[in-house]
Amino acid sequence: MRYPRLSRRVKNITNSILFLNVTFGRFQKLEPIISNPFLLLFLKPLCHVFCATIGFMMYSIELLRADILDELEKLLIIEKEFRKIEEKISLDSEDMSFYDRGAIGYILHNFYNGCENIFRLIARFFENDLEPNGWHHDLLKRMKIEINGFRPRVIDEELYLLLDDFRAFRHKFRHSYSFELDWEKEQIVARKLPKTLSLLRGQIKLFLQSLDQIEND
DSSP: OOOHHHHHHHHHHHHHHHHHHHHHHHHHHHGGGOOOHHHHHHHHHHHHHHHHHHHHHTOOHHHHHHHHHHHHHHHHHHHHHHHHHGGGGGSOGGGOOHHHHHHHHHHHHHHHHHHHHHHHHHHHHTTOOOOSSSHHHHHHHHHTOOBTTTBOOSSOHHHHHHHHHHHHHHHHHHTSOGGGSOHHHHHHHHHTHHHHHHHHHHHHHHHHHHHHHHHHO
16 A cells, blocks of 8 residues: 655755744854845844744654654553562452552553554554544544555554553553452453563554555555
């Protein structure tokens, strides 16, 4: 699958950055010899706007890739912490303290935060507008959709359903005391974390490979 619209966008960004850099460089050379203070007063803020525009446009595919990989590294830390307490997941409700339920819940909460961070990076880059109400669900749903000619899908239906369980649990966790958490429901979600993380890594890897194709088009 080719994504010509995004390829054109990347080329346009590159050309615009080159133009703005050249323009700003010329202004820096001319600034010391511009004698008209009113002209200088007009040009200097304009060039600062150019600089800000360059900074915005430099959010390139390479930076998107770097940000995604950084989030994956953070998920690796969460996975290591999960491994330390994984044996507790098999315990019955009466054997689980409120503290342990809260600790495991916090790891599940952070795991989905990391996933959502990746999806927000992708949505921001590809300019997927989100409604202010219910955007958490909408964002996840967007990730399983391919935008023809513009962006490949990020996750498949299986991973979408798994992640939706984590999203729903995070909402419950954020609005509950630890002693209000249903341990059996928390167990079900916690047992899905290893598989979900494995699928996420594989599918994000495929998505990053599709970015290479976009750059080469």
